[in-house]
Amino acid sequence: MTTVGVGMVGHAFMGRAHSQAWRNVGPFFGPPLSPVMAVLAGRSAERAGAAARALGWAAVETDWKELLRRDDVDLVDICTPGDSHAEIAVAALDAGKHVLCEKPLANTVAEAAAMADAAERARARGVRAMVGFNYRRVPAIALARRLVADGRLGAVRQVRAQYLQDWLADADAPYTWRMDRDRAGSGALGDIGAHIIDTVQHVTGQRITGVSSLLGTFVPERPRPGGGTGRVTVDDAALFIGRTDGGALASFEATRVAAGRKNALRVEVNGSDGSLAFDLESLNELWFHDRAEDAETAGFRRILVTEPVHPYAGKWWPPGHLLGYEHTFTHQAADLLTAIAEGGDPSPSFADGLQVQRVLAAVQAGAESGAWTDVEGSA
Template sequence: MTTVGIGMVGHAFMGRAHSHGWRSVGPFFAPPLTPVLAALAGRDAERAGAAARALGWAAVETDWKALLRRDDVQLIDICTPGDTHAEIAVAALEAGKHVLCEKPLANSVAEAETMAAAAARAAERGVRSMVGFNYRRIPAVTLARKLVADGRIGTVRHVRAQYLQDWLADAGAPFTWRMDKDRAGSGALGDIGAHAVDAAQFVTGQTVTGVSALLDTFVGERPVPGGGTARVTVDDAAVFIGRTSGGALASFEASRVAAGRKNALRIEVAGSAGSLFFDLEALNELWFHDAAEDAATAGFRRILVTEPVHEYAGAWWPPGHLLGYEHTFTHQFADLLTAIDAGTDPAPSFADGLQVQRVLAAVQDSAAGGAWTPVERSV
């Protein structure tokens, strides 16, 4: 096999980002398998057709199940709301299709467990799956992980993770599916808090083992396009503290009402020998402090993570020519295609997605019960 036919379900924001990534991965990374944009699935034939023409897809289906019957589709890319993830992913894996599923993996732990079990069974037949935590593929984030793993900051003592946005700060912002618990599972917590949890765990190499949390919904009704209002059934913001498997203290924030913050995923890790800091709104930069340096000149220094020695960066432009949000998807697809060709399980796996789902569930339980809540451990 030298090509992989892609069947994508959904064509809105994530569908556009994924389409761009699939189109650009071949020219820049020359992966061992060449992706072919075989078919896009969307419920509305007219809208799906327009999206397919604009985004470069060869065919259109109005039922995602039709993708599973197509011989020219070997991989299903799921870019739909969370309430559909489990059904599509499990059916695709059972049909022998590789699967990439957007985060969070599901809307509940039970659904995520079903998906992880299906992925484990499929892997025994050589069918691969991955969850789309694309921020792991930012060169600065991979450098942060390497510095921690290499012991450059010593023993991890404190982790601070925030993901702050402001697109719902205005009470007049319209209601969307992201504010409906039945479709989204949760609000800021699952939408962007999942990214903060995964990024913190990825950089430190540790998992969150327990949490104490608060959730709040500041705007309970949102206008519906065309008139009227709808009740918001998810959180606008989440705040929680935690403990990691390595004994570090952790604090997390996720908000879609943080005025002035557009897309601020911020990770700071403090250790016994130094610290590092990353902010998605300056995604080509990593700030690093080595506590062993002379006190007269020691302090955080800015690393521009665009050198060819930095992971992924060498495939793009000369040093200093910056990368952006869209490149993270290209990196994700390069790694996925390489793993499929090599017959290895890509990361993050569905099991990794399940672990994040368990953290989110513990946060919700803690906020509801007002108590410290352990994160369920994988067996």
């Protein structure tokens, strides 16, 4: 079987998750190309070496640029913070390496646009690029998209999406670079708001065209680990309402201060013929209401999305045996490897990532102006 050599940049949370995907995609999905965990790049030789041993990477580099020169690297997997995405991705694509880049695609629209351009150039040469909105590959979310696409909901009328976390609910949670707008771009908005924007657009097949928005920072200063305090220059919470190009109304909320909610990405879709509801804290379940049901026995159904007929699920275990968070990365790897092997366009593309970035920019601008703000390029 032909193989694809993978070089991964970064080895924190996302690096561990991606490693898990490359390690397990073979046994479960038997992809047409077999990934080889060739090289791990990290700035510290010591820490990168330890990570490589723990996670199963064959070699280590301390400069990501070396990956572009290595023959055993066909694909660069970018798991670094957002401010380095553009430089690495553009260079890798221009060097003829396929790229998988974590979300959000970049910290600014300009960077994202440059990356989308590079992806378009690379595509002409058979080089593939994908942005890591992994939640598209939660089986329940993939099923939701399928049901909408199959017309089971009729015309989509309303969507409400929330991503609620609480790791900043405590005012004593320490100051980190994530609270610094210069480095992080934004707060909850870009970090988790990007996920619900992508999820809603993916499930409905529609694009957000304009928004009204509000950003809030409830804890303006936080203690620095070493002493003193840091000023928080990003949002703790982002709320916005908007319209889609399909005529739907949508509301969004991303927050990192919702006490008691750990990872509650929730999406509800109401259509003319039915409705859907999902919560990532119960990720194996999709709730579906079919308006055609008899009133006597109509109701939202709790679908346990573990059947062979469900997206991805049949590759794993028998019905009723649950999947977890990390499986989404394995699904992502499987689909990317298939796209590379078959010469297809992996999805979500860098263009998709750019469009999400434009929505984020509109939300940020709208919060500052107080006015309705069109999303760039959606006219």
